Amino acid sequence: MKYVQLFSGVLVLALLTACKPTGSIKVGFIGPLTGDAATFGTDTLHGVQLKIEEVNAAGGIGGRMIELVAEDGRCAGGDAANAAQKLVAVDKVVVIVGGDCSGETLAAAPIAEAGGVVMISPLSSSPDVAQAGDFIFRDYPNDLLKAKAVAQFFAEEGISKVAIITENVDFTVAFRDALKKDVPEGALVFDEVVDPGTKDYRSLMTRLQDMEFDAFFANGTSTATIGAMMQQLREQGFTQTAMTHDAGQDKSVIDIGGEAVAGLYAINVPSVNEDSPFGQKVAERFGGTQAGMAFVSHSYDAMGVLAEAMQAVGTEGTAIRDYLYNLSSYSGIVGNFSFDENGDVIGIPLVLWQVQSGAYVKVKDIAVN
Amino acid sequence: MDFILHIIIRASFVLFVVAGYNVVFGKGKILHFGQEAQDIVVAYMIWVLVMRFGFPLGVALLAGVLAAVLSAALFTWLSLRLEPDGFGVMSIAVHLACLSVVLNWQSVTRGALGIPRIPRAPFPSSLGEFALFTSILLVAWLLVLWKLDRGRFGRQLTALAGHEWHAASLGIDRRKVHFLAFLLSGIGVVFAATLFPAYLFLLTPSDYHFSAMIFYVMCTVAGGPGHVWGVAIATFAIVFLREGLRFVSLPPDVLGPMQLILFGLILLIAVWLRRDTIFPKQRMV
Numbered sequence: 001m002k003y004v005q006l007f008s009g010v011l012v013l014a015l016l017t018a019c020k021p022t023g024s025i026k027v028g029f030i031g032p033l034t035g036d037a038a039t040f041g042t043d044t045l046h047g048v049q050l051k052i053e054e055v056n057a058a059g060g061i062g063g064r065m066i067e068l069v070a071e072d073g074r075c076a077g078g079d080a081a082n083a084a085q086k087l088v089a090v091d092k093v094v095v096i097v098g099g100d101c102s103g104e105t106l107a108a109a110p111i112a113e114a115g116g117v118v119m120i121s122p123l124s125s126s127p128d129v130a131q132a133g134d135f136i137f138r139d140y141p142n143d144l145l146k147a148k149a150v151a152q153f154f155a156e157e158g159i160s161k162v163a164i165i166t167e168n169v170d171f172t173v174a175f176r177d178a179l180k181k182d183v184p185e186g187a188l189v190f191d192e193v194v195d196p197g198t199k200d201y202r203s204l205m206t207r208l209q210d211m212e213f214d215a216f217f218a219n220g221t222s223t224a225t226i227g228a229m230m231q232q233l234r235e236q237g238f239t240q241t242a243m244t245h246d247a248g249q250d251k252s253v254i255d256i257g258g259e260a261v262a263g264l265y266a267i268n269v270p271s272v273n274e275d276s277p278f279g280q281k282v283a284e285r286f287g288g289t290q291a292g293m294a295f296v297s298h299s300y301d302a303m304g305v306l307a308e309a310m311q312a313v314g315t316e317g318t319a320i321r322d323y324l325y326n327l328s329s330y331s332g333i334v335g336n337f338s339f340d341e342n343g344d345v346i347g348i349p350l351v352l353w354q355v356q357s358g359a360y361v362k363v364k365d366i367a368v369n
Numbered sequence: 370m371d372f373i374l375h376i377i378i379r380a381s382f383v384l385f386v387v388a389g390y391n392v393v394f395g396k397g398k399i400l401h402f403g404q405e406a407q408d409i410v411v412a413y414m415i416w417v418l419v420m421r422f423g424f425p426l427g428v429a430l431l432a433g434v435l436a437a438v439l440s441a442a443l444f445t446w447l448s449l450r451l452e453p454d455g456f457g458v459m460s461i462a463v464h465l466a467c468l469s470v471v472l473n474w475q476s477v478t479r480g481a482l483g484i485p486r487i488p489r490a491p492f493p494s495s496l497g498e499f500a501l502f503t504s505i506l507l508v509a510w511l512l513v514l515w516k517l518d519r520g521r522f523g524r525q526l527t528a529l530a531g532h533e534w535h536a537a538s539l540g541i542d543r544r545k546v547h548f549l550a551f552l553l554s555g556i557g558v559v560f561a562a563t564l565f566p567a568y569l570f571l572l573t574p575s576d577y578h579f580s581a582m583i584f585y586v587m588c589t590v591a592g593g594p595g596h597v598w599g600v601a602i603a604t605f606a607i608v609f610l611r612e613g614l615r616f617v618s619l620p621p622d623v624l625g626p627m628q629l630i631l632f633g634l635i636l637l638i639a640v641w642l643r644r645d646t647i648f649p650k651q652r653m654v
Contacts, residue, residue: 033625045621070621072628076575077483078565082379086615089371103573106485110570128485168472170481170573177475177482193473193480 030098047299227256389557403460437555
């Protein structure tokens with residue numbers, strides 16, 4: 001009888017343990033950790049790491065710690081698919097932050113979708129991602145929105161002729177395509193695409209000597225390329241208005257470009273600044289950014305909204321997905337946001353920044369219709 | 370299990386191409402580093418016709434085969450007119466030119482954005498079906514290559530690789546044999562170019578960079594250049610090893626570079642084990 005009681009007790013205990021998930025909660029990350037795009041892959045990884053450390057320090061999710069399983073998507077579709085398959089089928093992650101390159105996200109999306117795992121991309125801006133699936137979200141603004149804001153700025157400033165140089169990767173090409181649709185026909189009087197990582201733009205700048213243009217747009221993917229574009233533009237004596245996007249709103253652009261980036265405009269989300277408390281936290285933990293503060297902050301928020309969802313509804317994929325669709329607002333580093341029916345981020349305001357006296361200063365909010 | 374099936378499928382896609390490439394580079398000893406050019410041309414020919422112009426898959430496949438034949442003819446023409454080292458450089462240039470066209474002809478190829486939402490046929494559709502279908506097709510493809518390797522074509526190619534003027538004096542038509550070798554590599558590409566984008570639901574130029582070419586060379590060298598089954602085993606082993614590195618527990622901060630370093634070591638070991646093939650012993654007097 002004593003053994004029966006003991007056995008029953010053990011059985012009840014085992015059942016109770018089985019009913020309640022224990023151990024750590026696995027969170028996946030997919031991004032380019034090697035190759036040309038590794039700079040922003042590293043930054044997005046750091047954002048996720050930082051948020052996870054904070055959540056774990058605060059007691060985790062319902063007492064369970066978050067465990068990060070990072071995978072290198074190498075900015076390639078095939079590698080991202082391999083990474084996603086491992087995260088979903090082997091590691092059994094609850095959610096995924098990634099990919100960074102749109103190709104990574106699009107290749108990983110069907111696998112996450114089939115596995116019922118919510119995936120939030122912190123960086124993919126291609127309009128194609130909006131149709132990637134029900135479980136696929138992003139907290140990075142669709143290029144269509146950023147391009148509209150830039151086109152609006154050009155119209156307000158009376159800029160009718162724009163020269164643009166684009167690094168040939170999906171991130172910048174999608175933005176350029178969207179911008180082309182939003183500016184009046186023929187407004188892009190100089191539209192050149194260069195190989196990823198190009199640093200020598202002197203021949204292109206020489207060709208610009210024969211052009212008439214009101215503004216120059218540095219459509220690069222890293223502070224190094226944007227800084228180099230600006231330096232070589234000013235070297236040639238061009239004094240026109242110059243503009244870039246979030247990839248160029250980082251202190252290192254000022255370090256690289258020096259005087260050449262004085263007056264450079266950048267369109268970006270608000271509250272992302274090296275001098276902000278968040279920027280200082282990033283500098284303290286990782287020694288700064290490799291590509292830009294925007295990338296760290298978007299991935300930090302992606303992890304943040306997922307942690308909030310898991311805190312609220314648990315770790316079941318469908319419940320997390322529904323929570324995100326019904327989210328009224330998440331207060332993140334990049335602003336307050338929610339998601340539309342395609343999983344695209346909405347609500348993030350855009351801000352016009354400008355380099356003044358060696359630092360980025362907010363000029364004005366840009367309300368996009 | 371799903372991950373294993375996925376890696377089998379991915380390894381099969383690689384082997385379709387590598388097995389064909391092995392005929393040219395391994396068996397024929399032709400310094401060809403432009404295999405990815407054929408990959409890009411055939412894949413974009415098929416899927417641009419289907420996705421951008423609405424052609425039925427059957428018609429697009431025929432166009433893909435035609436593209437493989439034409440690219441084989443181009444490489445044959447170049448290989449006959451250039452010295453081996455010159456051809457090696459030229460084949461890389463052809464690859465980079467094709468990649469550049471794909472990246473910049475955005476109105477047709479969508480450039481760096483790639484072509485998303487590529488449809489799958491009703492069969493193979495699921496993971497299991499893909500694994501079964503690609504495995505059967507792959508075995509059939511390897512058997513065909515093995516049969517050719519053991520037959521007259523294989524002997525002619527070996528003779529040409531050994532000493533082309535001696536082979537010519539035996540009546541071996543270099544032009545015909547080279548064309549057939551490049552055509553075989555093109556046919557391997559047709560299989561992969563049809564199945565891989567459909568499996569991923571995506572065709573993206575980032576999968577056709579030169580790093581893929583290095584991988585093909587590595588698989589060929591590790592398996593023993595010209596050995597059909599050796600290359601098949603080496604390809605599967607290397608793909609599984611590369612993906613297996615994902616299971617090595619590493620801190621996230623060093624994960625990417627460390628995996629690359631470990632993979633480099635594997636490459637070094639593979640080359641070291643096959644050093645007699647790549648770096649023949651010097652003749653001593």
